[in-house]
Amino acid sequence: MKLVRIVAPPLAANCYLLIDEKTALIDVGGDFEFISNALKKYIDLKELDYVILTHSHYDHAAAAGFFKNLAKIAMHKDEYSLLKAQKFASLFFGVSFKQFEPDILLSGGESIEIGEAKLEVIHTPGHSPGSICLYEPEKKWLFSGDTVFAYGSFGRVDFPGGDARALINSIEKLSKLEVENLYPGHEDVIEGNAKEHILKSLKIAKMFL
Ligand SMILES: [Zn+2]
Numbered sequence: 001m002k003l004v005r006i007v008a009p010p011l012a013a014n015c016y017l018l019i020d021e022k023t024a025l026i027d028v029g030g031d032f033e034f035i036s037n038a039l040k041k042y043i044d045l046k047e048l049d050y051v052i053l054t055h056s057h058y059d060h061a062a063a064a065g066f067f068k069n070l071a072k073i074a075m076h077k078d079e080y081s082l083l084k085a086q087k088f089a090s091l092f093f094g095v096s097f098k099q100f101e102p103d104i105l106l107s108g109g110e111s112i113e114i115g116e117a118k119l120e121v122i123h124t125p126g127h128s129p130g131s132i133c134l135y136e137p138e139k140k141w142l143f144s145g146d147t148v149f150a151y152g153s154f155g156r157v158d159f160p161g162g163d164a165r166a167l168i169n170s171i172e173k174l175s176k177l178e179v180e181n182l183y184p185g186h187e188d189v190i191e192g193n194a195k196e197h198i199l200k201s202l203k204i205a206k207m208f209l
Contacts, residue, residue: 005189006038006176011059017042018145020115021072024050026134026143030062030097044095045070051110052119054126054145054185055131056083057092057159058097065098068103073110074104076123082161093203106132119143124174126167127155130144133174140180142194150188152200157209164209171202 002019008029015035016026023043029035030049036045038057051067053075054060064073088095112134119134124147134143146155148171151173157164175198182194190197 001115002042003101003183004042004164005183006035008035008038008059010064012186013059014183014187015060016183017115018117019043020117022049022114023047024052024112024114024119025067026052026183027060027145028063028067030059030133032060032063033062036066039174050074050114051101052112052134053079054133054143054147055079055127055128057146058095060145060185061105062090062095062097065100068100073100074096074101075102076121076130076132077105077107078123078125079128079132080105082129086160092167108132117166122173124170126157126163126165126170128159129161129163129166131155131170133170135177135179140178141183142174142177142179142181142198143183144174145185147171148182148201149181149184149186150190150197152197152204153187154201154205168202168209171198174198175202 004017006015018024048071058081110121112119122133129147179195182190
């Protein structure tokens with residue numbers, strides 16, 4: 001399997017392209033022209049099977065509507081409810097984004113087969129109500145969206161639907177996984193012993209939230 005990180009505007013969200021028997025893109029950023037040009041270096045857009053959104057914030061998901069009919073769009077059901085309730089407007093960015101209906105509504109516990117790799121869906125509310133993380137159990141990879149970042153950092157809880165208690169519980173859930181590599185929604189990727197970073201995030205979140 002091949003993994004490619006694409007850092008996408010507007011706020012340097014990490015998007016991850018997984019190429020195996022199937023092809024999946026985890027998060028898309030907010031600029032379809034940018035992300036589609038980046039993808040074309042590795043795949044024909046028609047080869048994309050899944051777009052999986054870790055959550056619905058503008059910087060991760062605003063270009064998703066443009067992938068409708070190109071790939072199956074998957075996101076957590078609570079996140080889709082939030083998007084609909086906000087009429088696809090981002091209160092924080094003061095902009096609206098192209099409306100879409102997901103092809104797959106997740107609730108956590110599903111497994112998305114990419115080929116050799118499979119992605120287990122873990123519901124991790126806190127940063128937003130329908131945030132998810134994706135865990136590859138063989139490789140011990142965790143795609144953590146904005147729930148947890150490297151070096152003991154974690155997602156903000158002051159956006160609509162944010163919940164500090166829920167975030168701590170979610171990080172606690174993640175801290176029980178064996179995680180070798182951490183692929184967060186922003187900034188540095190950690191390759192090797194990433195569980196340490198999650199345990200640090202849990203400790204700091206418990207102190208400050
Ligand atoms: Zn976010």
